[in-house]
Amino acid sequence: MTDALAIKIQHARLAYGHTSEPVLQDLSLTFRANQWTCLLGRSGCGKTSVLRKLAGLLEDAYWHGDILTCDGQPLAGRIAYMAQQDLLLPWLSVLDNVCVGYRLKGQPVTEAIRQQGLRLLEQVDMADKAQALPQTLSGGMRQRAALARTLMQDQPVVLMDEPFSALDAVTRHKLQTLSFELLKHKTVVLVTHDPQEAVRLGHQLYVFEGDPASARPLPALSSQPPRRLDSDTAQLQEQILERLEVDHA
Amino acid sequence: MHNVLAQPLSPIGSRRISWLKKALQVLISISVLVVLWQGAITIWDLPSFILPTPLSVFDVLTERYTILFKHTWVTAQEILIGLLLGVSIGLFFALQMLLFAPVRRWLLPILIASQAIPVFAIAPILMLWLDYGIASKVAMAAIIIFFPVTTCCYDGLRSTPQGYLDLAHTLGANRWRRLWHIQLPAALPALGSGLRVAVVIAPIGAVVGEWVGSSAGLGYLMLQANARMMIDEMFAALFILSLFSVALYFSVDWLLKKLIPWHAQ
Numbered sequence: 001m002t003d004a005l006a007i008k009i010q011h012a013r014l015a016y017g018h019t020s021e022p023v024l025q026d027l028s029l030t031f032r033a034n035q036w037t038c039l040l041g042r043s044g045c046g047k048t049s050v051l052r053k054l055a056g057l058l059e060d061a062y063w064h065g066d067i068l069t070c071d072g073q074p075l076a077g078r079i080a081y082m083a084q085q086d087l088l089l090p091w092l093s094v095l096d097n098v099c100v101g102y103r104l105k106g107q108p109v110t111e112a113i114r115q116q117g118l119r120l121l122e123q124v125d126m127a128d129k130a131q132a133l134p135q136t137l138s139g140g141m142r143q144r145a146a147l148a149r150t151l152m153q154d155q156p157v158v159l160m161d162e163p164f165s166a167l168d169a170v171t172r173h174k175l176q177t178l179s180f181e182l183l184k185h186k187t188v189v190l191v192t193h194d195p196q197e198a199v200r201l202g203h204q205l206y207v208f209e210g211d212p213a214s215a216r217p218l219p220a221l222s223s224q225p226p227r228r229l230d231s232d233t234a235q236l237q238e239q240i241l242e243r244l245e246v247d248h249a
Numbered sequence: 250m251h252n253v254l255a256q257p258l259s260p261i262g263s264r265r266i267s268w269l270k271k272a273l274q275v276l277i278s279i280s281v282l283v284v285l286w287q288g289a290i291t292i293w294d295l296p297s298f299i300l301p302t303p304l305s306v307f308d309v310l311t312e313r314y315t316i317l318f319k320h321t322w323v324t325a326q327e328i329l330i331g332l333l334l335g336v337s338i339g340l341f342f343a344l345q346m347l348l349f350a351p352v353r354r355w356l357l358p359i360l361i362a363s364q365a366i367p368v369f370a371i372a373p374i375l376m377l378w379l380d381y382g383i384a385s386k387v388a389m390a391a392i393i394i395f396f397p398v399t400t401c402c403y404d405g406l407r408s409t410p411q412g413y414l415d416l417a418h419t420l421g422a423n424r425w426r427r428l429w430h431i432q433l434p435a436a437l438p439a440l441g442s443g444l445r446v447a448v449v450i451a452p453i454g455a456v457v458g459e460w461v462g463s464s465a466g467l468g469y470l471m472l473q474a475n476a477r478m479m480i481d482e483m484f485a486a487l488f489i490l491s492l493f494s495v496a497l498y499f500s501v502d503w504l505l506k507k508l509i510p511w512h513a514q
Contacts, residue, residue, distance in 0.1 A: 052415075055418075055419050056418065056419070057418060057419070077421060079419055080419065081415065081416070083412055083416075085412050087412045087413060087415075089434070091434045091437075091509075091511055100420065100430070101421070103426070103430055104417055104420045104421060104422035104426050104427070104430055105420070105421045105422070106426055133510070133511065135511055153420070
């Protein structure tokens with residue numbers, strides 16, 4: 001098990017050109033260890049850019065600001081990333097996709113590693129599809145396989161960019177619960193457009209507002225996620241929607 | 250009561266029916282072509298030195314098959330070795346352009362300019378340099394092939410979905426492992442397209458080379474037959490060349506579908 005890791009972003013600014021207007025300004029965020037933090041906001045406000053910056057994928061942008069970790073060590077190499085698309089490689093079986101990280105690091109995929117991959121596939125209820133090719137699976141199954149691949153990386157921080165958005169309501173609900181259960185000992189940052197998803201899963205919530213955008217925290221609910229949908233969660237959803245509507249106006 | 254019609258066909262059964270359908274389609278196409286051919290001769294009363302009858306061409310195919318086979322073997326070697334060489338060169342150039350930006354800047358204009366020179370114009374030079382044997386025809390086929398392979402493969406290599414590259418980055422892949430495990434497999438469908446074009450145009454290179462100067466091969470046989478007014482033999486050689494090209498195309502297509510199943514689906 002990897003050690004828990006908290007991350008702090010302080011007074012960050014992001015622009016896509018040297019002289020262009022910033023997309024994000026005075027951005028401060030805290031991602032607590034072993035908790036789910038959900039980022040909400042209108043399209044194009046820079047949520048995904050924050051995620052890509054944390055993952056080391058933001059190359060052609062101007063970022064100013066500190067990214068601090070609780071242990072003072074760099075974040076690189078301690079991140080797992082789950083995108084909206086499952087990104088399963090179509091030429092590999094589901095099990096080989098789960099173990100692909102070892103190949104990409106140049107390490108041999110031993111029998112012990114394959115057994116570990118199979119155990120993770122069992123956890124996501126996909127053991128019977130271990131030898132199947134990804135294109136023969138449904139959207140929900142593919143995302144479960146992607147979840148197993150993320151778990152296989154065993155990194156302390158998991159970045160999720162709308163991983164459930166392309167799924168139907170029931171599959172999404174099941175996969176949210178499963179992901180929460182399996183990633184409860186990780187520091188998870190979830191970008192989502194769905195207030196219900198954020199309210200259900202988030203220990204803490206941030207809404208990106210304004211132009212240039214900055215992050216405003218929302219009061220968290222006292223109950224523990226994954227939450228049942230009740231009057232409290234409905235009220236918080238309403239509050240989120242109101243704030244998002246103001247930003248859309 | 251047992252409803253036989255309601256029973257689904259087994260995969261083997263449905264595959265057999267699909268093959269039968271395809272065979273029937275080919276048979277009908279050939280029959281229509283032969284009927285039209287014979288019809289044109291009968292209606293316009295064409296002499297045999299303009300258009301021989303299908304039957305006379307068939308006679309040549311059955312009576313002179315040893316000579317036809319000897320020349321087919323030579324052309325087949327030229328095409329297959331040319332393909333191997335052209336595809337290897339194409340793949341090599343595509344990788345160089347992907348990996349080294351200066352190579353891309355210098356090589357791409359040269360490659361495009363090389364295609365502006367007609368292959369007929371190069372043929373006599375190749376005869377001069379490589380002699381009248383198989384080497385000059387292999388070189389012709391390779392020259393005509395390598396460009397579509399290079400462009401298709403290069404396009405495939407540089408259009409790897411960004412998500413896969415991001416995944417490789419977060420999984421800690423270096424440049425070479427990313428190339429081997431992600432970019433090359435992702436480019437296989439594009440390389441397959443280049444290969445399909447290559448197998449169609451490879452016979453052109455080989456036959457053009459034989460026309461310019463050779464002592465064997467189907468192109469050589471066609472020239473000799475033409476000079477002796479043996480038009481039926483010319484048609485027989487042309488038929489074998491077409492049959493070989495079609496067989497080569499479908500074999501490569503079948504092989505690519507087997508090797509790149511995710512693209513076929």
